[in-house]
Amino acid sequence: xxTVLLEDRRIVIDxxxxxxxxxxxxxxxxxxxxxxxRLDRLRECGGDTVATYVPWLWHELPDGSVDLTGRTHExxxxxxxLDLAHQRGLRAVVRPGPFIMAExxxxxxxxxxxxxxxxxxxxxxxxxxxxxxxxDYLAPEFLAAAAAWYAQVMPMIxxxxxxxxxxxxxxxxxxxxxxxxxxxxxxxxxxxxCADLARWAVDRYxxxxxxxxxxxxxxxPRAWATALRTPAERxxxxxxxxxxxxxxxxxxxxxxxxxxxxERHGVRGVPLLVNVHGTSGGRGRTFPIGISQLFxxxxxxxxxxxxxxxxxxDLTVTNVADLYISNAFLAATHGPDQPLTCLEFxxxxxxxxxxxxxxxxxxxxxxxxxxxxxxxxxxLNLYLFAGGHNPPLxxxxxxxxxxxxxxxxxxGFAAPVDPExxxxxxxxxxxxxxxxxxxxxxxxxxxDEEHDGLxxxxxxxxxLTEYRHPGSTARTxxxxxxxxxxxxxxxxxxxxALLLGGFSFPAVNLQAPPPADSPRVIALAxxxxxxxxxxxxxxxxxxxxxxxxxxxxxxERGHDGTPCTLLADALGVTADGWMEGGPHYFPSVxxxxxxxxxxxxxxxxxxxxxxxxxxxxxxVGSGRPCAMEVTVGAGRALIIAADxxxxxxxxxxxxxxxxxxxxxxxxxxxxxxxxxxxxDRAGQRLLHLLNVAPSAVEFTLRHRDRPVLSGRRLRIxxxxxxxxxxGVRVGATxxxxxxxxxxxxxxxxxxxxxxxxxxxxxxxxxxxxxxEGGHVTVDGNQVTVTIRSADGHPVRVxxx
Numbered sequence: 001x002x003t004v005l006l007e008d009r010r011i012v013i014d015x016x017x018x019x020x021x022x023x024x025x026x027x028x029x030x031x032x033x034x035x036x037x038r039l040d041r042l043r044e045c046g047g048d049t050v051a052t053y054v055p056w057l058w059h060e061l062p063d064g065s066v067d068l069t070g071r072t073h074e075x076x077x078x079x080x081x082l083d084l085a086h087q088r089g090l091r092a093v094v095r096p097g098p099f100i101m102a103e104x105x106x107x108x109x110x111x112x113x114x115x116x117x118x119x120x121x122x123x124x125x126x127x128x129x130x131x132x133x134x135x136d137y138l139a140p141e142f143l144a145a146a147a148a149w150y151a152q153v154m155p156m157i158x159x160x161x162x163x164x165x166x167x168x169x170x171x172x173x174x175x176x177x178x179x180x181x182x183x184x185x186x187x188x189x190x191x192x193x194c195a196d197l198a199r200w201a202v203d204r205y206x207x208x209x210x211x212x213x214x215x216x217x218x219x220x221p222r223a224w225a226t227a228l229r230t231p232a233e234r235x236x237x238x239x240x241x242x243x244x245x246x247x248x249x250x251x252x253x254x255x256x257x258x259x260x261x262x263e264r265h266g267v268r269g270v271p272l273l274v275n276v277h278g279t280s281g282g283r284g285r286t287f288p289i290g291i292s293q294l295f296x297x298x299x300x301x302x303x304x305x306x307x308x309x310x311x312x313x314d315l316t317v318t319n320v321a322d323l324y325i326s327n328a329f330l331a332a333t334h335g336p337d338q339p340l341t342c343l344e345f346x347x348x349x350x351x352x353x354x355x356x357x358x359x360x361x362x363x364x365x366x367x368x369x370x371x372x373x374x375x376x377x378x379x380l381n382l383y384l385f386a387g388g389h390n391p392p393l394x395x396x397x398x399x400x401x402x403x404x405x406x407x408x409x410x411x412g413f414a415a416p417v418d419p420e421x422x423x424x425x426x427x428x429x430x431x432x433x434x435x436x437x438x439x440x441x442x443x444x445x446x447x448d449e450e451h452d453g454l455x456x457x458x459x460x461x462x463x464l465t466e467y468r469h470p471g472s473t474a475r476t477x478x479x480x481x482x483x484x485x486x487x488x489x490x491x492x493x494x495x496x497a498l499l500l501g502g503f504s505f506p507a508v509n510l511q512a513p514p515p516a517d518s519p520r521v522i523a524l525a526x527x528x529x530x531x532x533x534x535x536x537x538x539x540x541x542x543x544x545x546x547x548x549x550x551x552x553x554x555x556e557r558g559h560d561g562t563p564c565t566l567l568a569d570a571l572g573v574t575a576d577g578w579m580e581g582g583p584h585y586f587p588s589v590x591x592x593x594x595x596x597x598x599x600x601x602x603x604x605x606x607x608x609x610x611x612x613x614x615x616x617x618x619x620v621g622s623g624r625p626c627a628m629e630v631t632v633g634a635g636r637a638l639i640i641a642a643d644x645x646x647x648x649x650x651x652x653x654x655x656x657x658x659x660x661x662x663x664x665x666x667x668x669x670x671x672x673x674x675x676x677x678x679x680d681r682a683g684q685r686l687l688h689l690l691n692v693a694p695s696a697v698e699f700t701l702r703h704r705d706r707p708v709l710s711g712r713r714l715r716i717x718x719x720x721x722x723x724x725x726x727g728v729r730v731g732a733t734x735x736x737x738x739x740x741x742x743x744x745x746x747x748x749x750x751x752x753x754x755x756x757x758x759x760x761x762x763x764x765x766x767x768x769x770x771x772e773g774g775h776v777t778v779d780g781n782q783v784t785v786t787i788r789s790a791d792g793h794p795v796r797v798x799x800x
Contacts, residue, residue: 002162004169004270006303009331009339010446011271011378013162013169017445019373020169021434022049022093022381024344026102027081028058028404029388029411032074034421035081038386039088041417045427046434049169050085051343051381054078054096055108056149058404062395064112066152075391078153082160086167092160093273093381095172095343096153098146098258103405106133107180111397117141122188124181125469126230134180136190137254150261158266170379171267172343173258176277176309177251178293182466187243194225197246204242213238213560236472237561244464248296255297259304274298275307275343276330282313284322288329288487292463300335307343307379313350313360315367317672320692321495323368324674325488327375328507329458339378345369347382348414349426362429363719367690369433370721373444374676374688382430387412387419439743439751440723443686447678454549454660455508456495457524461531461559462486474561482527485552489525490604490643494551497651498523502662504676510534514541521658523549530555535566542570542635547658550639553607571630571637577608579619579626589617589626589642594653607641617642629657668699673716677703684728689714690721709737715756722755733765733799740787743794750797754789761785761797768800 002014010017023042027035042050059066059076070077085092100108113135114121120139122130135142160166181187198218201210210218215235216227231239255274262272274297278290287308298306308330312319331340345368350360365382372380390403390411405411410419416427437444462482468475488495498505508515508522511534522541535555542548550567554575558564568574579587581604588600595616606619606626613628616638626642638654648671655661664675664687672693679685687708691697698715701708708724716722723742728735731747738761740752752761763769763783769776773795774787787795 001165002169004162006271006305006337006339008337009334009376009378009448011339018378019437019441019445020049020091020093020379021047021437022051022379023047023347023385024051024381024383025386026052026384026388026412027078028055028075029390030075030386032077032080035084036088037421038417039085039090042385043088043090045385045416045431046438047090047382047385049091049093051093051095052081053100053102053108053175054094054153055100055102055104055404056097057104057106057108057110058391059153060110060149066149068153068156072394073391079156079160082167086160090167091162091169092167093170093172093379094157094168095175096150096157097174098149099175099177101175103407103411105399105404105406109133109135113142113145119190122190122193123229124186124189130181130186130188131184132180132186134188136188136193137177138196138250138257139190139192143257146258147261150258150265154262154265154267161267161270163269168270170271170273171262172273172275172307173255173262175275177254177274177297178247178466179277179290182289182293185467185470187247187467189225189229191221191225193250194228195221196250197228197243198224200246200249201242213242215239231469231472233472233474236469236474237478237559240467240469240472240475241464241560243467244292248293251294252296272304273307273341273343274304275309277309279309279311279326283319284310284312284326285488285492287322287326288458288460288463289466291329291333292460293466295333295460298338299333302337305334305338305341306330307341309344310342310368311344311346312368313346313358314364315371316692316694317496317500320371320674320690321488321492321499323371324375324499325456325495325507327372327377328456328505331376332458332507332509333460340376341379342372342377343379343381344383345372345380347385347416347426347430348412349424351414354413360426361719362425365426365429366433366436367692367719367721369437370688370690370723371674373437374678375449376447376678378445382416384412384415386417387415389419436723436741439741440686440725443680443684443725443728444678447680447684447686449504449506450663450677450679451505452503452660452662453519454503454521454523454655455506455519456498457510457522458507459486459510459524459526459530459534461511462527462529464559478529482529485525485527487525489551493643493646494523494525497646497648498655499674500646500671501648501652502665502673502675503655503660504664510537520545521547521549521655521660524551526550526552526555528553528556529559530564530567531558532564532566535564538567539570539632542637543633545634547635548637549654549658550637553641554609554639570632571611571613571639573609573611573613573628573630573639575607576610577622577624579606579608579621581605585621587642588620589644590620591617591650594657595627595650597647597650601645601647603642603644605643609639609641613639616640617644663704665702666699668697670695670697673697673699682729685726687724687726688721689716689724691716691718694718709739709760712739712760714739730763731799733763733767736762736764736782738762740795748799750799751794752787752797753794754787754792757788759787759789761787765799769797770800771795771797
């Protein structure tokens with residue numbers, strides 16, 4: 001019997017923090033005779049938990065009965081699969097939908113649900129039918145059908161919960177809620193939803209206020225629905241704003257209904273999960289849209305947390321900040337007990353279309369794993385870990401293959417373990433990554449990332465852009481503007497410069513109450529659109545002595561189009577012109593004082609500023625400032641209203657003006673190093689060093705102005721990383737620092753993996769130290785082991 005709790009952003013099993021290293025294996029796509037092999041492959045890879053979807057469409061039979069034990073087909077024996085995983089020493093995360101996606105037809109919903117309730121397929125803009133097989137989530141008929149499915153599947157899962165001696169340590173509620181309507185720009189606008197939105201709007205604004213914002217009487221169902229489906233240009237911005245806010249509340253109610261149903265059927269005492277979607281094209285720029293849609297569904301909910309879906313391909317200087325910021329933004333919407341998890345952590349080679357148009361390098365898995373655990377992810381689910389074959393449906397539907405999924409007979413051909421059980425090169429990379437993590441799993445499970453005294457501002461409403469009526473010019477312009485400036489900054493420069501400049505930092509949700517440990521410095525990339533609540537909070541932050549780095553145009557209106565210049569007014573700065581790069585004008589800037597550089601710098605845009613602040617950047621053609629430093633109350637703000645390039649020295653200097661320097665600093669010549677550290681509650685530290693550049697880097701490292709390893713020069717090969725322990729206890733001994741990675745440790749020995757041509761490990765101990773293949777020198781209670789390992793194999797250090 002095990003207890004599984006979410007506490008202090010940790011997954012705590014039987015009172016001890018744990019990492020869950022998972023792999024997704026679909027029993028329904030594998031012959032029963034293959035189950036043991038795939039589970040064993042997962043264990044060999046370093047996994048300790050298996051995750052699986054449970055497709056409602058597959059388990060419900062044409063007669064309406066549900067088979068979860070294999071009485072009609074061995075690949076329906078979910079119970080047997082979970083029991084086998086338990087026998088193989090694996091935990092389990094179960095994902096029973098109702099929606100599962102996973103390339104399953106109807107996203108996993110049985111055909112009969114659509115056939116019996118045709119009105120559940122929503123209409124959308126202009127009354128057109130929606131283009132995907134999504135459903136009105138809160139339609140009573142769908143909730144009843146989903147509850148009937150839960151009534152079948154949840155008791156079987158409940159019987160296998162960890163608290164009852166089984167393997168199940170977490171259950172996911174539905175999958176990628178709201179994703180289908182977002183990616184197709186097709187909001188669900190059924191008659192029932194329109195009526196529900198009318199009630200919501202009247203409760204929020206009153207009848208007259210709702211009518212003014214939407215452009216129709218909320219008590220006239222026909223006129224109201226018409227106004228929502230075909231917005232008038234005059235009400236377009238208020239209507240879109242309200243539609244997005246309403247959908248957040250709708251998803252919250254939907255998750256609450258699923259949770260209530262799951263708990264009524266016995267699923268209690270393990271964490272519940274909601275996954276967030278949004279990466280696209282190898283980038284994470286749209287991932288916060290998924291957060292914006294769903295954060296009200298999970299924020300602060302007890303024993304429930306969010307999980308990410310990360311499909312970023314390779315990890316390079318292009319997108320390393322995407323992954324870092326996605327984790328930071330997600331954490332910013334969590335309550336104090338809610339940890340980060342990744343429910344779909346891309347693990348294969350990327351050849352999803354079997355057309356050889358994409359092949360991700362294996363080392364991408366290692367880099368992404370290292371960065372995610374450094375930021376406090378407590379669960380990583382390699383998706384898809386093992387491929388398989390889509391079985392024929394119980395009843396043919398005449399759609400060309402009559403199989404469970406639309407990928408054909410084979411599925412998961414890019415996975416580390418392919419449908420036939422063969423391994424591709426990503427398997428070894430995943431094994432290296434998971435075993436590296438496993439060597440320090442206790443330090444990571446109970447560790448938190450350390451930060452540098454600044455936070456990146458996150459404005460969820462900046463990402464309330466999943467819908468835009470195709471005929472609305474105002475909405476199209478607003479979304480385009482937000483996409484250009486929000487979040488990571490113009491050209492993503494702000495986030496990339498902070499990360500590659502050596503800073504590690506959280507995000508702060510600027511639409512939530514300030515935390516007790518509110519950072520002194522906030523960096524915010526913003527557009528002219530910024531809500532009054534956020535502007536007011538930033539003004540309060542400055543007047544209380546805070547610092548602000550504002551990157552982007554001065555905010556001038558709220559999300560519904562209402563004029564709002566609270567922040568600009570407090571700054572005493574106004575916008576006084578706009579210089580846009582184009583075929584005949586090439587705006588350039590020159591720095592003043594600390595920002596002065598060796599040459600003018602070309603920018604894509606420059607907003608000219610007027611006010612009493614000190615000029616920082618001047619647009620050359622006009623001779624007028626486009627960046628200023630101003631004092632507000634006891635605080636100070638640096639406004640950079642131009643897309644200054646990613647010159648790391650400039651951005652470091654900008655942060656230093658606001659009082660922030662990286663605690664970890666290096667002297668590498670080329671950009672590409674990402675540095676951070678984690679420390680557990682006992683003070684044991686790991687230094688996380690990632691080289692995402694295409695060439696090796698050599699450098700010395702300093703931590704809080706103290707040389708690491710006495711200034712010894714380190715080398716990290718291209719596309720590789722290190723996790724270096726510092727202050728880690730080995731029984732009564734302390735491993736003070738080392739250039740090796742930690743493979744394992746016990747009371748009397750430590751196993752170290754060399755990473756350099758010559759490595760050192762420094763111990764504080766009064767015990768006798770010996771090392772296989774290492775030279776030991778003693779200076780009082782400081783013992784240094786020097787290791788020259790030609791074969792790269794782990795070195796055993798004994799403590800007597």
